[in-house]
C-alpha cells in the first residue's frame with residue numbers, strides 16, 4: 001500500500017461578517033485542501049483554515065509550496081500511509097517549523113488511515129472518553145457594550161466559557177470591556193481574556209493587576225511568544241492565572257514553560273502543534289506536569305475543525321477541558337451547525353455543534369464528505385491547484 005498522488009487546492013471561503021483583530025481584518029478564509037490518494041484508490045483529505053503570517057508565519061502559498069515541493073516528493077510519495085509515526089518523524093527531520101503545513105499532512109494521513117481500517121479517527125486515537133466536547137465561545141472584538149451583548153447571547157446558547165480579545169481600542173478600553181462584560185453576565189460565568197502577545201511586560205503587569213478583581217479564569221498570552229522568562233516573572237506578581245498559547249508550540253517550548261513555571265495552563269491548536277500525532281505527545285507533557293489544556297482553533301471549515309473534535313473526545317486529559325474550536329460557526333455566523341446553509345461549507349456534513357457542545361462525525365476517517373462543487377466555485381483568485389504524483 002502506498003501514496004501515489006498528492007493534490008493541494010487553494011480555497012477562499014467568504015466570512016458571513018468580517019473578523020476584526022489587532023492589525024487584521026479577515027473577509028475570507030484562505031485555506032489549503034490536501035488530498036492524498038493511495039494506490040488502491042482510497043483518498044484521505046484535510047483542510048488548513050485561516051493561514052496567517054502573524055500567528056504561525058505560514059500562508060496559503062507557503063503551505064502549498066512546502067507540501068508540493070518538499071513533503072510530497074521527499075516524505076509521502078511511495079510511502080505506506082499507515083505509518084504515520086514514521087512519516088511525521090521524516091517531516092520533522094526534513095522541515096524546520098512549518099507546523100501548519102505538517103498538520104495538514106498529518107490530518108489527511110489520519111483520514112486516510114481511518115478509511116483504510118474502516119474506523120473513525122477517534123478510534124485510532126484511543127477510542128471515546130466522552131460523547132461530545134464542551135465548548136467556549138470567542139467573542140468578536142468591539143465596544144464594551146457590543147461585547148457584553150454578545151456575551152449574554154453566547155451564554156444562553158450553552159457556551160460554558162466566554163473569551164474576550166484585546167486590542168480593539170486602547171488598553172483602557174480593554175479594561176472597560178472586561179468589567180462591562182463581567183457586570184453584564186454576573187459573577188459566576190467563566191470569562192477569559194486573550195492578549196495574543198500584544199502587550200509588553202510593563203503594560204501586562206499594570207493591566208493584569210487592574211483586571212485581578214474581574215475574577216477572570218485566565219489571561220492568555222499576555223507577552224510576546226518568545227518571552228517565557230517574562231511570563232514566569234509576571235505570573236508571580238498577579239493573581240489571575242496566565243496561560244500560554246503562542247509561546248507553547250514545540251515540545252521544547254512546553255518543557256521550558258514547565259521548567260520555569262511560566263504558565264498555569266496551555267492552549268493548543270492542532271495546527272500549531274503540527275497535527276494529531278504531535279498533539280498527543282504535547283498532551284502527555286501537559287498531563288505529566290498537571291497543566292490544563294484548552295483547544296483553540298484557526299478559523300476554518302467543518303473539515304478543518306474535525307481533527308480537534310476527534311482528539312478532544314478521545315484523549316482523557318484533553319476531554320476534561322474545553323474545546324474552543326468554533327471555526328465553522330464563526331465563518332457562517334451561527335450558533336449551531338444546523339443553521340449552516342446546505343452546501344455553504346467545504347464539508348458537506350459539518351460536524352455537529354449543538355447547545356455549546358461539539359461532536360466528531362461517525363464514519364471512516366474524519367467522517368467528512370468533501371464539497372467538491374464548493375472547491376471549484378471558491379478557488380482562490382489568481383491561484384491554481386497543484387498535483388504531485390509518482
Ligand SMILES: [Mg+2]
Pocket residue numbers: 194196220221245246267296
Ligand atoms: Mg490565543
